[in-house]
Amino acid sequence: MKTINFFKITILFFVLCFNQSHANERVNTLDKAKTKPVNDTLKLNKRKNTKVTFAVTPPVLKATGDQLYCPQTNIKIVETFSLTHDPLETGTQAAYIQVSSGYSSGFDILSLSNTLAHPTIVTDWDPVAGKLTLSKVGGGDVLYSDLEAAIKDVVFSNSSATASGTRTFSITVGQANYLPSTGHYYLYVPSIGITWTAAKIAAETSNYYGLKGYLATLLSADEAKLSGEQASGTGWIGGSDQETEGVWKWVTGPEAGTVMSYTFWNTNEPNNLGNEDYAHITQPGVGIRGSWNDLSNSGSLTPGDNYQPKGYVVEYGGSPGELPLEIAASTKITIPVATALTPNPICDSGSFTINATATSGATISWYDQTTGGTPLATGSSFTTPVINTTTTYYVDAGCESNRKSVVAVVNKTPTTPAVASSNVSRCGPGSVNLQATTNVGFINWYTNATGGIPVFSGNNFTTPTISSNAVYYAEASNNSCLNTNRTAVNISIYTPPVVTDEEVPLCQNQKKIIDAGISGMTYLWSTGATTQTIEVGTGGTYTVDVTSPAPEGCTSRKTIKVEEHEIPQIDRIDVNGTRVVIYLKKEQDYFEYSVDGTNFQDSNVFYDVPGGLQTAYVREKSGCGGTAKNFVVLVFPAFFTPNNDTFNDFWEVTGMENYPQAQVTIFDRYGKLLAQLSISRMSWDGTFNKTPLPASDYWYALKIDNTQPVLRGHFSLKR
Structure with missing residues (x-):
């Protein structure tokens, strides 16, 4: 039976028998372990001449190395390195060195130097994972002693002159990626089309040198990058919002049940498209490399689709009761960078004290040129000599390629402003354009001879509206260097002559x-x-x-x-009863009219004009001249009362005397001619043949001459 431990155990020696027939007996469980990368275990040493089962202690890797590195150079990744192994196991399949954090793809490279000294070692550099594999030429196990010697000659380089930051290297004899910041191991397991639940079960039934596996819980950017961007494929991780939609939790490993505090979702993810409740590292080429999206338990069922699951990421380490393995070691290099604080400018001349900070352990050096040269000084503070012009200095922390510039600015104090004119005037209220120049810098304008705040900055100043005499002052400034001698500009406001249109x-x-x-x-x-x-x-x-x-x-x-x-000219005068209208040959609004020669008006229409011969007057209002013309107003009485009371005893036509040829014929209602009036007889007494006629209406007809129409009307006789 194969036993896996984190510490050295007592070798159990069971001598069952010494029989040549058992000399070649193999341990099946060990062979099975060799064929399963997920359960990457140590081999047991098999002795051909005895039937013996041994428990082998895992190797212990120890390394030191916290070094400063300058870009575009090579540096060994370890300062010291040792690989201690069980005497019963002298070799393994391979060793792996990886840039586990800070990796810069396309620029960072791990390689084996002095290859002639390591004839049994072959290398394989994976630029995506940032991982160098050391294995045996021709295959098979490589001796631990050869690996130890080779690892001491592994070097790191970066091809970018502007590289920065820190690189952490993990060194392990296991296939899983090791992350020094967590002390955990991460292994991507390919499995096309595997569901999230199946991946979770598979991860939890696997182990790595005795560490229990679980779907990875990626709690930091380092973990996400190592398991996503630097992993060999896309796959499931241990996050889900299946319990509460939108609340994503880690549901595997030691973090099971905790809400995700760090996430690395792809753009517009998670989108819960189609009940997607499980976290999955996005396939390369889909959005942000190594980022996450949400999928359903099965993901896409279309072979080759971007969202078809391709595998899963297993994390080892951190489970309760587990002791840390020592099958991995780590070192780091830091690219030293010096950062200088730009000093405040000075005026005219002086010295500067420039301060800088740098990566811990780095020595700061000061120069007066971008490359090469002898340091002017070392240390975090540098005092320049007295200078009177702006000067650029340079600082680095041991890497010339990272040399930074810092400018000591010397500003000239400008000359006293010269104004275009010290006395400026304008006519009436308004704005004035003021101009001033100096040898360097610019002009500030004030309303005070000293102190105050500028009302404008610039060589050409258009004042606001000024209605009375004022004084403005020009002061020259070159950044923080002031010439406090202000030049006055007097502004006089004159009153223009007052004219009236x-x-x-x-x-x-x-x-x-x-x-x-x-x-x-x-x-x-x-x-x-x-x-x-x-x-x-x-x-x-x-x-x-x-x-x-x-x-x-x-x-x-x-x-x-x-x-x-013009002088007015009367065209005609229309008389209608007592209403008179005077018409001119050309009307003008500067003419005025009268029918009595005394009272003039703008209107050419008059009412209640007395009967008889009248005169129309028209004149120009300002006295340029005028004209006059006579006209006759005929007045026909509407009634008369022939009762001998001396009032209205006769009916007569007023104004008729002006027409010698005029005749008035009077009729009764039946058309009987009653009387005829003329220049010789101007009135009628209401009789016919000396007999008084009765009160009634009577009619008349007036014929002035053959050129004018007959005027007809009626009147009343009242008794």
Whole structure:
């Protein structure tokens, strides 16, 4: 029976018999263990001449090595290494050295140096896993002594000049990957199409040098990278949210029942597509390498599909009651990096004290060139000589390829600002553009001669609106170096001449004097004239720029609209009873009207005009002239009362006297001619043949002449 232990046990020697017939008897359980990688166990030594069963102590690997490494060089991964083994077992199938944390694929390489000294050893480098295998040339077991010697000559190199960080190396004689940060072992087991539950059972029934297996619980980035990105395939791990949807827990191993605090899900995962309750490392080429997704218990059933399970990851170590194995050892190298703090700039000249930190154990060196050279100083602090220009220094922690620059900045104190003009003026409220220059740096503008905060930074400053005299100050600054001598710029605000635009009438065929309105100024008219007044004979828009004397020199523009006014001409006068409308040949809004020569109005319509000969008057409002025309208003009384009371005793047409040829014919309701009025007889007394007619309505017809229509109407006779 095969017995696996973590500590050395007493060799049990059972002598059953010394019989040549049993000399070649093999132990089946041992042979079975040799054929199953998951149960990677030590071999037992078989003695041909005795029927003996031995319990073999696992080998013990011890290594030291915490070294500093410069990129693009080679370094042995161990400083000391020993491999102690049971005398009954002198060799094993292979040894494995892996970059178990910090691995940089494509740049990190493990290899065997001095190969001529190890003729029995053949190497195999797996760049995906970052793993170097040492095995026997031609196959079979390789002696532990040969492995020990070879491991001492394994070297690490990185081809990138900018490499950084720490690399941890695991050295083991077992096939499982060893992670020094956890002390656990991780083995990927290929099994196409295996379900999560079957993988869980298979993992839990396996052991590794006596350590109980379980589906891996990956609690850190190191574990996730080693089991995912650096693993040989994709497969199940021990996470599930089958108990409560969306609450992912580790359900295997020592962490069973704990909620995942670290996860490495692929983009948009977990998505619970199709009741996916189990965690699975994503197949290479699907999203983020080595990341996780959620699958159903069976995953995809399509052969070759990206989401068809390809195997599972078993973790060994950490189970209750287990003692740690010593079949693995670890070392590490650190790429030393010095980080310098950029010193504060100084003004004009001085020395700097530059401080730096570096990887533990590294020596900091200071240089004045990017490569090579003799160190100016060593240590975490470096004081420069007095310098008056910006100077670059360099620092490294032993690796020239990681040499970093640090700049000691020396700023010049700028000269006192030179302004474009120390006295600036403008006419009326508004903004002013101020300009100042200095030899280096830039200009800050202040409203105070000292102190205060800048209102603007820049060589060209447009002030806010200023309505009264003000002073601004320019100060030169070059980063933290100030020239505190401020240059003043005085701003004067002058009041422009006050002008008032005008509208001036010009009588037709006359001339007019127009005036700028302010004396003691200089003038420039749109006509080119430079006098205060000018004479114009035509209408139009005239402008004059009125400029105040020096030092103000402010200009205001006055606009004078000259409107040429015509003399009115009456076209006709329409009279309708006592309503009169005066029509002109050309209407203008600057004309006004009257029917008595005294009272004028803008309207050309008049009401209740007295009867008789009247005169219509039309004139231009500003006095350019006017015209008049007579017209007659005929008034036909609506009634009369011939009762000899001296009031309305006669019916007569007022204004008829102005028409000598006019005739008025009066009729009764039956059309009987009763009377005829003319220039010789202007009124009717209400009789016919001297007989008074009764009260009634009577009709009239007025014929002025043959050129005008007959006017007809009626009136009442009242008694």
